Amino acid sequence: MISVSNVTMRYGQKLLFEDVSVTFVEGRRYGLTGPNGAGKSTFMKILTGELEQQKGTVVRPRKLGVLSQDQYAFDAYRVIDTVIMGNKPLWAALEEREIIYNKAEMTDEDGSRLGELEGIVGEEDGYEAEANAAILLQGLDIADELHDRKMSELQGGQKVRVLLCQALFGDPQALLLDEPTNYLDLDSINWLQDFLVRYNGTLITISHDRHFLNSVCTHIADIDYETIIVYNGGYDDMVEQKTSVRARIESQNEQREKKISQLNDFIARFSAGTRSSQVNSRKKEVERLALTDVARSNIQRPFIRFEQMRPSGRTILEAEKVNKSYPQKDGKIEHVIQDFTASVSRGDKVVLMGRNGQGKTTMLKALLANGPGVDETDVSIDSGVVKWGHEAQIGYFAQDHKGSIQMGMTASDWLHQFDPQATKEDIRGILGQMLFKGEEGLKMTNALSGGEAARLLFCKLMLQKPNVLVLDEPSNHLDLESINALNLALQKYEGTVFLVTHDLDLINEVATRIWHFHGGPSNFTIEDFKGPYSEYLLQQQMSAAK
Numbered sequence: 001m002i003s004v005s006n007v008t009m010r011y012g013q014k015l016l017f018e019d020v021s022v023t024f025v026e027g028r029r030y031g032l033t034g035p036n037g038a039g040k041s042t043f044m045k046i047l048t049g050e051l052e053q054q055k056g057t058v059v060r061p062r063k064l065g066v067l068s069q070d071q072y073a074f075d076a077y078r079v080i081d082t083v084i085m086g087n088k089p090l091w092a093a094l095e096e097r098e099i100i101y102n103k104a105e106m107t108d109e110d111g112s113r114l115g116e117l118e119g120i121v122g123e124e125d126g127y128e129a130e131a132n133a134a135i136l137l138q139g140l141d142i143a144d145e146l147h148d149r150k151m152s153e154l155q156g157g158q159k160v161r162v163l164l165c166q167a168l169f170g171d172p173q174a175l176l177l178d179e180p181t182n183y184l185d186l187d188s189i190n191w192l193q194d195f196l197v198r199y200n201g202t203l204i205t206i207s208h209d210r211h212f213l214n215s216v217c218t219h220i221a222d223i224d225y226e227t228i229i230v231y232n233g234g235y236d237d238m239v240e241q242k243t244s245v246r247a248r249i250e251s252q253n254e255q256r257e258k259k260i261s262q263l264n265d266f267i268a269r270f271s272a273g274t275r276s277s278q279v280n281s282r283k284k285e286v287e288r289l290a291l292t293d294v295a296r297s298n299i300q301r302p303f304i305r306f307e308q309m310r311p312s313g314r315t316i317l318e319a320e321k322v323n324k325s326y327p328q329k330d331g332k333i334e335h336v337i338q339d340f341t342a343s344v345s346r347g348d349k350v351v352l353m354g355r356n357g358q359g360k361t362t363m364l365k366a367l368l369a370n371g372p373g374v375d376e377t378d379v380s381i382d383s384g385v386v387k388w389g390h391e392a393q394i395g396y397f398a399q400d401h402k403g404s405i406q407m408g409m410t411a412s413d414w415l416h417q418f419d420p421q422a423t424k425e426d427i428r429g430i431l432g433q434m435l436f437k438g439e440e441g442l443k444m445t446n447a448l449s450g451g452e453a454a455r456l457l458f459c460k461l462m463l464q465k466p467n468v469l470v471l472d473e474p475s476n477h478l479d480l481e482s483i484n485a486l487n488l489a490l491q492k493y494e495g496t497v498f499l500v501t502h503d504l505d506l507i508n509e510v511a512t513r514i515w516h517f518h519g520g521p522s523n524f525t526i527e528d529f530k531g532p533y534s535e536y537l538l539q540q541q542m543s544a545a546k
Contacts, residue, residue, distance in 0.1 A: 308466070
């Protein structure tokens with residue numbers, strides 16, 4: 001259990017939350033939600049003890065599992081040791097035990113202390129620590145051969161998964177996870193969901209993955225209106241309850257306003273007359289009917305609408321026997337795409353899915369190799385043919401999307417160069433749709449956050465109006481409101497979409513065709529299913545039952 005009493009936090013003039021009191025109960029799983037800037041990460045840091053609250057108290061359990069946000073803090077350690085460090089009492093005992101064993105001569109005190117340390121190791125399941133850590137690593141697709149390597153040898157996404165294992169290790173009484181699904185593929189997300197649903201302690205997680213919150217959470221702690229309100233159920237349940245409460249208050253206020261207006265008319269007409277008792281009665285009634293104050297929400301919803309300048313030809317893409325490989329450090333060749341052949345029709349919405357490292361981004365870049373108007377430098381194929389159809393116009397959103405934005409310019413000037421004929425009002429309007437309000441359009445591009453850079457790229461795509469969208473994990477840095485807006489925009493878009501994503505709601509609601517990547521590193525295969533994800537899953541289940 002974690003208990004928060006009368007906690008207040010503000011930065012300068014901005015109040016995030018005031019006099020918040022909430023208890024996070026053992027056995028419940030809480031999603032911590034709220035718009036960008038509401039204070040989710042700040043509140044999480046207060047819960048972990050990383051940040052001191054300005055007022056109030058926080059009571060925490062002894063064993064706390066926390067997802068570290070510093071990918072480089074453990075570079076000097078083995079992967080397996082980094083996971084075991086999640087159990088701090090155990091790791092401290094193991095380190096001290098190692099120091100004593102390395103002494104040339106042990107004293108009686110050392111021997112006595114070793115006995116105490118062995119007791120701690122036993123109590124904390126230290127003799128099975130490496131085996132238990134390995135199980136967690138395997139669940140999140142960290143191969144056995146990596147377990148003894150240094151953290152510095154891992155890629156960024158792999159490091160995040162190891163740090164997630166660290167938070168889960170040692171049976172903590174409470175888990176505090178800030179964006180645990182970032183950089184996880186769909187299989188890893190499903191494994192994590194199953195793990196957390198079985199977890200018996202207190203879970204508090206921040207996530208911008210709506211499906212994850214709906215699948216895992218029993219409660220939502222929503223930061224808005226400068227306070228925290230706990231709702232029963234998952235994210236969708238919270239939205240329904242929150243909207244219903246606000247609508248009821250607004251409806252009641254509207255009825256009260258009408259009644260107050262009628263009473264004030266009576267008071268104004270007869271206040272100087274002989275009906276003073278009735279006037280006084282009406283005044284008391286006005287006081288009783290005082291409107292319920294409806295606090296202003298911090299939620300900001302972007303408006304995304306993708307349009308086409310003109311439609312493409314009926315067949316938008318033909319790929320024939322496309323191959324792409326990469327040399328490895330050991331001199332071997334990794335064949336990522338082998339003899340891939342496909343024909344894509346106008347209006348297809350192709351979702352590329354599979355585990356990380358199986359070639360989804362490589363496929364997008366292979367398809368862009370001959371793309372009209374594509375000026376990316378790292379797009380190529382080794383052999384085969386990629387032919388784009390008549391009038392194809394491509395809009396590309398790279399996974400490393402900040403690299404697509406020129407530094408040293410204002411957001412407005414950067415955007416304007418893609419349509420010099422657009423007026424300042426046009427540019428300001430598109431920026432406003434993506435929440436760059438007023439002077440925010442003059443923000444320098446090198447000062448943009450990951451989410452702001454993503455929203456600026458969507459501005460570019462809306463301005464260019466391409467008939468093909470090639471999107472590589474576009475939701476990575478977006479908040480829930482922006483992801484929902486992107487989801488609706490892609491559903492309504494009449495052009496062709498190639499989308500890499502691990503967001504299950506996007507896959508379920510956008511895809512009309514699935515390219516599922518399997519295997520690796522020497523036996524990659526790509527399954528091409530023409531139909532939505534629900535039908536693909538049904539086919540998989542039927543095949544498995546045979």
